[in-house]
Amino acid sequence: MDRNGNIYTFIYAAIMVILVAAILASVAMALKPLQTKNIEIEKKQDILASVNIESTATDAANLYEEKIRKQYVVNSKGEIIEGVDAFNIDLKKERAKPQEGQLLPVFECETETGLKYILPLRGAGLWGPIWGYISIDSDMNTIYGATFDHQGETPGLGAEISTKSFQNAFKGKKLFDQSGGLISVTIKKSGQSAPEEHSVDGISGGTITSKGLEKMLLDDLNSYREFLISKKS
Amino acid sequence: MSDPLFSNKNLKLLTEPLGKSNPITVQVLGICSALAVTAQLKPALVMTLSVIAVLALSNVIISLLRNTIPNRIRIIVQLVIIASLVILVDQILKAFVYDVSKQLSVFVGLIITNCIIMGRLEAFALGNRPWQSFLDGVGNAAGYGWILIVVGFVRELFGSGSIYGYRVIPDSWYMTNGGFYENNGMMILPPMALITVGIIIWIQRSRNRELIEN
Numbered sequence: 001m002d003r004n005g006n007i008y009t010f011i012y013a014a015i016m017v018i019l020v021a022a023i024l025a026s027v028a029m030a031l032k033p034l035q036t037k038n039i040e041i042e043k044k045q046d047i048l049a050s051v052n053i054e055s056t057a058t059d060a061a062n063l064y065e066e067k068i069r070k071q072y073v074v075n076s077k078g079e080i081i082e083g084v085d086a087f088n089i090d091l092k093k094e095r096a097k098p099q100e101g102q103l104l105p106v107f108e109c110e111t112e113t114g115l116k117y118i119l120p121l122r123g124a125g126l127w128g129p130i131w132g133y134i135s136i137d138s139d140m141n142t143i144y145g146a147t148f149d150h151q152g153e154t155p156g157l158g159a160e161i162s163t164k165s166f167q168n169a170f171k172g173k174k175l176f177d178q179s180g181g182l183i184s185v186t187i188k189k190s191g192q193s194a195p196e197e198h199s200v201d202g203i204s205g206g207t208i209t210s211k212g213l214e215k216m217l218l219d220d221l222n223s224y225r226e227f228l229i230s231k232k233s
Numbered sequence: 234m235s236d237p238l239f240s241n242k243n244l245k246l247l248t249e250p251l252g253k254s255n256p257i258t259v260q261v262l263g264i265c266s267a268l269a270v271t272a273q274l275k276p277a278l279v280m281t282l283s284v285i286a287v288l289a290l291s292n293v294i295i296s297l298l299r300n301t302i303p304n305r306i307r308i309i310v311q312l313v314i315i316a317s318l319v320i321l322v323d324q325i326l327k328a329f330v331y332d333v334s335k336q337l338s339v340f341v342g343l344i345i346t347n348c349i350i351m352g353r354l355e356a357f358a359l360g361n362r363p364w365q366s367f368l369d370g371v372g373n374a375a376g377y378g379w380i381l382i383v384v385g386f387v388r389e390l391f392g393s394g395s396i397y398g399y400r401v402i403p404d405s406w407y408m409t410n411g412g413f414y415e416n417n418g419m420m421i422l423p424p425m426a427l428i429t430v431g432i433i434i435w436i437q438r439s440r441n442r443e444l445i446e447n
Binding site for chain 1: 269270272273275276301302303304305306309310313314317320321324325327328329331332335388389392393418421422
């Protein structure tokens with residue numbers, strides 16, 4: 001057959017596309033369960049990391065069962081909503097809704113220093129989504145721990161948000177000011193002044209990711225505002 | 234056909250891209266990804282391994298198919314094969330070594346756009362037998378990779394004071410702790426990758442006069 005003829009070209013392209021599609025689809029389906037499991041384990045590890053519990057891929061599931069006492073969903077008024085599984089809530093979908101309709105997951109963890117509340121966060125970095133978990137002391141004001149992760153921030157710059165040293169800086173910071181206003185934590189550029197207990201040092205070269213993280217914290221904590229206040233009193 | 238597997242001619246396919254026909258320093262291909270992944274050593278290393286795998290495999294596949302590919306759609310065929318391989322690699326990493334796949338994040342996808350890969354398919358695999366194409370793929374990817382690793386090493390050392398994530402410059406040296414040293418912030422920004430690649434090109438050309446254009 002003429003290799004440069006139209007018919008040969010069409011048949012070749014058609015067979016190639018069908019073959020490739022079939023291979024990719026079957027591989028994707030075959031590997032799906034393993035991938036879902038990995039993502040679930042990672043989520044458990046992240047939640048545990050926000051209360052400063054180190055875990056490995058193998059012991060994460062057990063540790064999670066042991067440490068996370070309660071998980072439930074609240075709405076923006078701080079009322080508990082029954083019958084929704086907090087762990088499997090898709091934050092991306094929730095954030096797209098108006099604030100009043102959002103389902104807000106809360107995880108409770110009993111540690112040696114008392115009860116901690118873990119709140120999930122999700123926002124936008126420079127190249128893609130960023131997310132994380134923040135744990136708050138039972139005074140509903142002091143940050144006990146935080147963990148952040150990202151999909152595609154630049155290594156060495158924005159991607160530094162997922163390093164321990166950056167995350168540790170959040171420990172002990174306060175969410176509310178003296179008069180009870182929610183001001184969260186700002187990420188400082190060098191030379192910028194901000195109250196010590198409401199700010200951490202930024203990442204040089206990672207300004208847009210830092211700003212995104214700052215906005216994520218403020219926006220998401222605002223959604224939980226009523227819940228935080230109701231538990232506080 | 235009677236060439237031994239590792240004849241001198243075949244070995245040259247493997248070694249020449251490391252030096253005098255290096256894809257980055259001589260042909261100046263694949264520069265964009267060399268900027269993006271070299272702020273630290275680890276992503277540079279992982280990128281190198283992935284490019285070796287994808288380039289070697291796609292070279293072999295194209296070489297096997299070379300007598301059947303219709304000339305007019307050969308670029309599309311090449312792209313489909315590269316893209317499918319990259320997706321396969323990504324899916325397999327996600328299922329079996331989730332940590333590594335997180336490290337690579339968007340860079341796996343970026344392999345598709347690496348001009349070295351299509352360049353080798355077009356220039357070599359379409360006209361040569363599979364074994365030679367395999368060697369050519371490994372050689373070129375390694376030639377690309379060692380530059381990435383050197384640049385990553387330099388940038389991480391001077392930009393972050395660490396190597397492969399391990400701190401090598403003592404904390405007490407830093408100005409903030411009363412020392413005399415400060416990381417060079419310029420190093421972690423992309424321009425410094427270009428300058429580092431430029432310095433490597435300079436050294437290479439001053440040692441090998443054949444490479445200097447008139």
